[in-house]
Amino acid sequence: MKLLIACLATETNTFSPMPTGQLAFESVMVTREATKSTANLFTAPLHEWRCMAEDRGWEVVESLSAAAQPAGNTVRAVYEAFRDEILADIEKHQPDVLLMSMHGAMVADGYDDCEGDMMSRARAIMGPDKVIGLELDPHNHLTRAMLDNATLIINFKEYPHVDAPERARELFVMAADAAEGKTKPVMRTHDCRMLTIIETMKEPAKTYVQAMKDAEGKDGVLSVSLTHGFPWADVADVGAKTLVIADGNADKAASAAKDFADKLWDIREGLRMNYPDIPAALDIVDAATEFPVTLADMGDNAGGGAPADSTFFLQEIVKRGAKDIAHGVFWDPVLVTMCQDAGVGARMRVRLGGKICKESGDAVDLEVTVRAIRENMTQKLGESDMPMGTGVWLDADGVHLVVSSVRTQNFSPSVYTDLGINIDEMRALIPKSTNHFYQNFERISPQVIHVRTPGTVTPDMTIIPFTKRDGNFWPKVENPFN
Numbered sequence: 001m002k003l004l005i006a007c008l009a010t011e012t013n014t015f016s017p018m019p020t021g022q023l024a025f026e027s028v029m030v031t032r033e034a035t036k037s038t039a040n041l042f043t044a045p046l047h048e049w050r051c052m053a054e055d056r057g058w059e060v061v062e063s064l065s066a067a068a069q070p071a072g073n074t075v076r077a078v079y080e081a082f083r084d085e086i087l088a089d090i091e092k093h094q095p096d097v098l099l100m101s102m103h104g105a106m107v108a109d110g111y112d113d114c115e116g117d118m119m120s121r122a123r124a125i126m127g128p129d130k131v132i133g134l135e136l137d138p139h140n141h142l143t144r145a146m147l148d149n150a151t152l153i154i155n156f157k158e159y160p161h162v163d164a165p166e167r168a169r170e171l172f173v174m175a176a177d178a179a180e181g182k183t184k185p186v187m188r189t190h191d192c193r194m195l196t197i198i199e200t201m202k203e204p205a206k207t208y209v210q211a212m213k214d215a216e217g218k219d220g221v222l223s224v225s226l227t228h229g230f231p232w233a234d235v236a237d238v239g240a241k242t243l244v245i246a247d248g249n250a251d252k253a254a255s256a257a258k259d260f261a262d263k264l265w266d267i268r269e270g271l272r273m274n275y276p277d278i279p280a281a282l283d284i285v286d287a288a289t290e291f292p293v294t295l296a297d298m299g300d301n302a303g304g305g306a307p308a309d310s311t312f313f314l315q316e317i318v319k320r321g322a323k324d325i326a327h328g329v330f331w332d333p334v335l336v337t338m339c340q341d342a343g344v345g346a347r348m349r350v351r352l353g354g355k356i357c358k359e360s361g362d363a364v365d366l367e368v369t370v371r372a373i374r375e376n377m378t379q380k381l382g383e384s385d386m387p388m389g390t391g392v393w394l395d396a397d398g399v400h401l402v403v404s405s406v407r408t409q410n411f412s413p414s415v416y417t418d419l420g421i422n423i424d425e426m427r428a429l430i431p432k433s434t435n436h437f438y439q440n441f442e443r444i445s446p447q448v449i450h451v452r453t454p455g456t457v458t459p460d461m462t463i464i465p466f467t468k469r470d471g472n473f474w475p476k477v478e479n480p481f482n
């Protein structure tokens with residue numbers, strides 16, 4: 001058997017003003033040797049696939065791996081060049097099995113569905129019988145073109161996405177079985193008519209994930225996935241869907257997909273997002289007796305395509321004169337360079353945040369001390385190392401701000417501690433993240449609170465200005481099945 005592996009991943013916030021171009025990919029990853037480097041979220045599957053294939057004595061061909069931090073639309077020529085490089089490798093090597101790690105919500109100028117486009121072109125080269133397996137982030141759009149052209153699609157089950165390697169191993173086994181003629185996988189989906197943020201480490205989603213796992217390997221069901229959907233994308237297919245792969249039995253796959261869609265509908269009240277706003281969240285800190293309290297700045301999550309430079313929390317902190325707070329990561333490569341020039345210990349005036357778009361709010365002028373600078377910082381997300389470039393700790397008289405040269409969300413309190421901030425002395429930690437921060441902060445915080453902050457990734461699903469899909473989804477309407 002010959003296996004070809006590749007990765008092309010970004011999540012596109014079509015409402016974000018920042019284009020995703022060549023530099024955006026190069027600052028994260030463009031390589032033809034991903035399995036020779038440390039695994040990140042989207043290359044971890046390639047590491048697993050290479051290992052498992054080599055164990056079986058398969059020939060492994062590694063093509064391009066490219067990933068960019070989520071932002072606005074991908075530049076058309078950049079997408080087409082990456083796509084065409086992978087397709088040229090498929091054409092040249094004629095693999096029996098193609099396994100790809102993609103995000104599933106990549107939009108380029110002229111392409112609302114990059115993954116579907118990639119799959120249909122790969123299928124055209126490989127012919128109808130070869131196996132194509134696709135591993136996706138659950139914040140995907142699961143389009144017809146993906147389903148019609150891939151043999152097998154599997155989503156990460158967990159959000160935070162700590163299970164990419166585990167899902168990769170499952171996909172490999174399913175692909176190998178199909179390639180060896182042991183199974184005939186068939187995929188069916190069901191539209192849940194829902195759009196919400198599903199935190200799988202909490203109930204009721206935790207039990208739902210377990211139910212998906214429990215259904216696998218029984219009654220001919222090979223795999224059950226839930227597409228949460230990526231809400232900040234104006235595309236026709238945005239929304240939650242279930243996906244079931246069964247062995248040779250389309251009716252079984254369809255009925256199981258419907259069952260799991262019904263199950264999701266049944267737990268919707270537990271998934272309804274009732275988050276406090278910024279003043280209410282800071283009041284919770286004032287009333288707390290155990291510290292540090294973690295408050296998530298959800299609306300400015302770089303992982304959802306936001307600039308990571310919004311100032312709504314900072315403005316309120318300054319207004320209240322609050323102290324002993326660590327906040328960030330703010331993306332500002334220019335300010336990082338200025339701090340590097342000034343050096344540790346420098347006292348300087350800075351204008352922080354609010355620079356990329358009006359959704360980031362106004363810039364805040366502060367007098368700060370540069371307390372630490374550290375290059376090549378990374379953060380852990382599950383087993384993966386996520387890059388943040390050079391980090392700077394700015395102390396605005398008790399408000400401790402972390403600024404980075406690479407735009408990233410805050411996955412771990414290590415961004416504070418690696419710079420020397422003593423989090424035990426903090427009353428509050430305020431990461432910019434929707435949910436990926438959760439596991440690492442929950443370990444060190446007596447209270448973890450998601451906060452409904454403004455920004456380009458607002459958690460209020462009812463106000464996202466879609467033009468390409470209808471508004472017939474929960475919670476925008478209470479019953480979309482009427």
Ligand SMILES: [Zn+2]
Pocket residue numbers: 137138139161
């Ligand atoms: Zn995701």
